[in-house]
Amino acid sequence: MVKxxxxxxxxxxxxxxxxxxxxxxQEKLLEASVLVVGAGGLGSPVIQYLAAAGVGMIGIADGDExxxxxxxxxxxxxxxxxxxxxxxxxxxxxxxxxxxKVEAYPxxxxxxxxxxxxxxxxxxxxxxDTFPAxxxxxxxxxxxxxxxVHSAVLRFEGQIMTIIPHETACYRCxxxxxxxxxxxxxxxxxxxxxxxxxxxxxxxxxxxIKLIISKGELFTNKLLYVDLLHNxxxxxxISKHPSCPACGERRIKELRSEYYVETCRIxxx
Amino acid sequence: MKVRLPASIYRDAxxxxxxDEITVEELVKILSEKIGRDLRKLIIRNGDLSPFVNVxxxxxxxxxxxxxxxxxxxxxxxxxVPAVAGx
Numbered sequence: 001m002v003k004x005x006x007x008x009x010x011x012x013x014x015x016x017x018x019x020x021x022x023x024x025x026q027e028k029l030l031e032a033s034v035l036v037v038g039a040g041g042l043g044s045p046v047i048q049y050l051a052a053a054g055v056g057m058i059g060i061a062d063g064d065e066x067x068x069x070x071x072x073x074x075x076x077x078x079x080x081x082x083x084x085x086x087x088x089x090x091x092x093x094x095x096x097x098x099x100x101k102v103e104a105y106p107x108x109x110x111x112x113x114x115x116x117x118x119x120x121x122x123x124x125x126x127x128x129d130t131f132p133a134x135x136x137x138x139x140x141x142x143x144x145x146x147x148x149v150h151s152a153v154l155r156f157e158g159q160i161m162t163i164i165p166h167e168t169a170c171y172r173c174x175x176x177x178x179x180x181x182x183x184x185x186x187x188x189x190x191x192x193x194x195x196x197x198x199x200x201x202x203x204x205x206x207x208x209i210k211l212i213i214s215k216g217e218l219f220t221n222k223l224l225y226v227d228l229l230h231n232x233x234x235x236x237x238i239s240k241h242p243s244c245p246a247c248g249e250r251r252i253k254e255l256r257s258e259y260y261v262e263t264c265r266i267x268x269x
Numbered sequence: 270m271k272v273r274l275p276a277s278i279y280r281d282a283x284x285x286x287x288x289d290e291i292t293v294e295e296l297v298k299i300l301s302e303k304i305g306r307d308l309r310k311l312i313i314r315n316g317d318l319s320p321f322v323n324v325x326x327x328x329x330x331x332x333x334x335x336x337x338x339x340x341x342x343x344x345x346x347x348x349x350v351p352a353v354a355g356x
Contacts (some may be wrong), residue, residue, distance in 0.1 A: 130354055152353045157275055174330075177321055178354075179322075182314055184353065185302055185309075225348070229276070263320075
């Protein structure tokens with residue numbers, strides 16, 4: 001078990017005072033490993049707050065490079081235009097907190113590498129920006145029994161849910177298939193504001209911290225859907241469904257590339 | 270009954286429908302006429318609830334009830350929660 005040294009007691013003093021965290025909770029945070037997939041709008045606050053809180057090992061996967069249109073919402077990439085986002089984010093973490101070991105994966109998560117990456121971590125955070133990537137992470141986490149914290153955003157709206165594989169509703173219980181390409185606008189087409197990704201990313205980081213310290217309540221079997229333009233907060237029940245194509249009675253047994261194209265439908269044999 | 274439409278489906282709006290007891294399918298039809306946009310293409314696929322839009326009545330997903338045949342009553346709150354993927 002990690003024992004806190006004097007400088008760690010100073011660094012984490014404010015959260016050590018919280019009864020739900022304390023010394024034991026901080027040790028759990030320092031021992032935990034979290035994979036953040038996507039170092040963009042959602043990933044920025046997730047990485048920032050998990051690193052600051054002292055999560056001991058953070059893996060960051062992203063195959064994209066930082067460009068100018070990212071900077072109004074992706075707050076951790078200052079001065080790194082053109083650099084790979086996972087590597088840029090890793091640099092940020094190293095400056096922020098030397099307690100955190102960070103591993104950058106400068107490539108996208110694919111059917112071939114998803115399970116191997118997920119398996120190395122205690123918790124996965126979905127900060128991706130496409131339906132295929134989201135379904136892929138959901139299914140890989142189910143197969144590896146790794147908790148997943150999902151969020152997705154558009155304009156001033158977003159949603160968050162936490163998935164404990166085989167215990168609580170999964171992403172496909174909420175959304176069995178993706179909309180046909182082109183039928184739902186993306187952030188590139190319809191826009192997004194940094195406060196929306198910031199808001200949901202911070203909620204994701206909070207879910208991860210609660211998972212690690214085993215305290216409080218999670219967004220499991222429910223989805224929070226918020227419209228920040230009108231301050232409209234909706235907490236919606238999502239049940240684990242027996243006919244879910246991923247975690248139901250005919251659950252998936254492997255990742256197949258045909259499950260992650262177009263509408264991401266799983267054809268049962 | 271009140272129907273909440275998010276900006277990603279239609280310009281953000283809360284629409285009041287005056288009916289005592291109708292099915293989700295009937296609600297979608299009335300709603301489409303009221304806003305002048307055919308939501309059936311989005312919500313209904315092959316005669317069933319589309320797999321990429323969720324309809325909630327008072328916070329409960331109709332997909333796990335009777336789908337399009339689920340009854341909506343006077344005073345119920347209906348939310349349409351679309352699939353979004355941005356990050």
